[in-house]
Amino acid sequence: MASPDAKIILYTNHRCPWAHRVHIALEELKIPFEEVIIDLDTPRTPEYLKINPRGLVPALSYNGEIIIESAIVSQFLADAYPSHLAPPSGTPSGALRRARIALFADAFSKVQSAIFQFNRARTDEEIASVEEALVTSAAKEVEPLLSDAKPFFGGSDKLTLAEVLTGSFVIRLLSLSRAGVLPSGLLLSLAEKAPSFSKWAQTVAVHPSVTSIYDEDKIIQATKARIAKLRAAA
Numbered sequence: 001m002a003s004p005d006a007k008i009i010l011y012t013n014h015r016c017p018w019a020h021r022v023h024i025a026l027e028e029l030k031i032p033f034e035e036v037i038i039d040l041d042t043p044r045t046p047e048y049l050k051i052n053p054r055g056l057v058p059a060l061s062y063n064g065e066i067i068i069e070s071a072i073v074s075q076f077l078a079d080a081y082p083s084h085l086a087p088p089s090g091t092p093s094g095a096l097r098r099a100r101i102a103l104f105a106d107a108f109s110k111v112q113s114a115i116f117q118f119n120r121a122r123t124d125e126e127i128a129s130v131e132e133a134l135v136t137s138a139a140k141e142v143e144p145l146l147s148d149a150k151p152f153f154g155g156s157d158k159l160t161l162a163e164v165l166t167g168s169f170v171i172r173l174l175s176l177s178r179a180g181v182l183p184s185g186l187l188l189s190l191a192e193k194a195p196s197f198s199k200w201a202q203t204v205a206v207h208p209s210v211t212s213i214y215d216e217d218k219i220i221q222a223t224k225a226r227i228a229k230l231r232a233a234a
């Protein structure tokens with residue numbers, strides 16, 4: 001178990017869904033941390049590039065040791081602070097559950113990439129094809145893995161590492177669809193073709209650790225602006 005007195009600094013930006021993963025983990029684990037907001041609208045400073053040479057957020061400093069990449073940071077926190085998020089991997093059953101969570105995150109990544117493809121779709125046909133790809137991935141890849149969700153992954157009554165890794169994308173999927181930034185029929189198609197996914201997503205999107213740093217209005221405006229810019233440039 002990590003020291004409760006560990007000094008944790010999270011380099012983040014609240015509009016970033018990857019950084020949002022780490023916020024969910026820290027919130028679930030109730031770990032105190034210092035937050036440093038990195039301005040993503042200007043080039044990274046040499047100081048920040050020393051912390052993360054990739055220039056991306058998030059980065060986490062744990063007693064001065066830097067960890068980068070949101071999935072790795074989330075996994076590190078789940079390992080260092082044993083909790084309801086994931087069992088220790090040192091037993092066969094713990095290792096198996098970890099493997100199930102890793103597969104879930106892998107399956108979800110197909111839905112995740114479709115969410116981003118909407119940004120680049122310009123014509124109605126392109127939008128419809130991305131929508132179909134998203135619903136198909138949710139129905140074929142993710143739905144079977146959520147058949148025992150209760151309401152969270154693997155029958156858990158508490159949020160797990162599976163939701164830490166996916167919650168920031170789930171909340172965007174739901175809120176951007178409701179705001180009409182993503183196709184408004186998307187949620188209905190998901191409810192019809194991927195009912196377990198749809199029910200799980202609605203629970204995840206209102207969970208306090210998932211909503212805690214999510215500024216819906218700002219994300220909607222920023223996403224609209226980004227789509228308009230990409231389409232104008234295309």
Ligand SMILES: N[C@@H](CCC(=O)N[C@@H](CS)C(=O)NCC(=O)O)C(=O)O
Nearest residue numbers: 016017018040056057058069070071
């Ligand atoms: N694979 C990285 C992706 C992180 C990422 O792409 N972060 C974006 C913000 S959402 C970033 O820092 N972009 C730098 C920039 O926009 O210049 C992770 O999971 O941590």
